[in-house]
Amino acid sequence: MTGTHERYAAYAERIAPVSPSYAAWARSVDGDLVALLDAVPEQQRQPELVFAVARRLGADPSDPGSLRALGREARPAFTAALATATVQANDPRRLGPVVPVFAALAAADERPLGLVDAGAAAGLCSIPDRVTLDHRTPDGVVRVHAAVAEPSVHLTVETSGTAPAPTTTPIRIGARVALDPNPIDLAEPGAFDRLVEAVPPEATDRTALMREAARATLAVPPVRIRGTLPGDLDRALDALPDGVRPVVLTTGTLVYVPGADRQRVVDRLRERGVHWVALERTGILRGVAETLPADVDPADPDAFATVSLDGVALAVCDPFGVRVRWFRRPGA
Known part of the structure; x- marks a missing residue:
């Protein structure tokens, strides 16, 4: 398991009690998504930031497969948006x-x-x-x-x-x-x-x-x-x-x-x-x-x-x- 896989697996465990949809997205990260994420700067791979960008590009959190679909069907746009995104939860x-x-x-x-x-x-x-x-x-x-x-x-x-x-x-x-x-x-x-x-x-x-x-x-x-x-x-x-x-x-x-x-x-x-x-x-x-x-x-x-x-x-x-x-x- 790569560092990115490990990060998202740990995030899934942490977020599951409050957000089953985000936990499912984190667990859906496969080899193709890891390759996409590893192409952007390390600090741009934070799950909250990645998921916010995915939603902005039309991915539906209620669909566990929509994150992988976005990575397949809109890979250049997803990568470009992640490279410059500055989304913060501001909790x-x-x-x-x-x-x-x-x-x-x-x-x-x-x-x-x-x-x-x-x-x-x-x-x-x-x-x-x-x-x-x-x-x-x-x-x-x-x-x-x-x-x-x-x-x-x-x-x-x-x-x-x-x-x-x-x-x-x-x-x-x-x-x-x-x-x-x-x-x-x-x-x-x-x-x-x-x-x-x-x-x-x-x-x-x-x-x-x-x-x-x-x-x-x-x-x-x-x-x-x-x-x-x-x-x-x-x-x-x-x-x-x-x-x-x-x-x-x-x-x-x-x-x-x-x-x-x-x-x-x-x-x-x-x-x-x-x-x-x-x-x-x-x-x-x-x-x-x-x-x-x-x-x-x-x-x-x-x-x-x-x-x-x-x-x-x-x-x-x-x-x-x-x-x-x-x-x-x-x-x-």
Whole structure:
């Protein structure tokens, strides 16, 4: 079995409980589709991106054979679209594990935060201040952060380990910048439909949450900058006004950045002296991985992603950010 086969087999197992149709598509990947996928850059082979492009080109997720059919019948168009696609799920549930980190940063600085959401898509993760977050613990539900204003989103995260304490300090954001190769303006007709292309068709609750997050984002829209990491990071940071504390957020972004450039992103963040809040695939950042406890298994679905601050791992979580194991408190 090739690396691409293995990736899609693992994805099928992970996604099956929430999307049988996407699991069937992932299991349908055969030798011909592997050859097609291996012809595009490695970071363009992510299942969510591939499936979003397939749907855009007319493949029907309810038909398990439609992905293979697209690969046979529209191979040049499929390959060309994959080579340049920048589809992101932009799942606001990813805010659940990072809101406590933003709360700790807000409590430690009198200045409002200046947020650069790198890989922002439509900016649905640019609103940590507009999240009311509850932690579900063995002892009950604890409110960790209350949204500063409406419209907002409500997230509940199952937590274990050394969970952050509730905060009475609201997250204040003085400026927002959304950096993305193809930023989505939610005010444009059809923008939300484009955004949910990457969402499995069965995930109606996720689409509803994204719609709530879209309303909150439209209330405080970010400045959109078309660009990529690491080349346009400085331009995004320089767009922040004086008087804010710069914080760069990456949520599932760096997996799309070629390996050599990932370290360049990390190095430039350190050179600029800005905070970096990340929720990225466990193991793709060597420096962050070196700060994980020895008992963290990257193959564990509940350790799929790592929450980190300034390159130091704080927690691990499932792919959707709804189950979080904390082992360091942010700011401690």
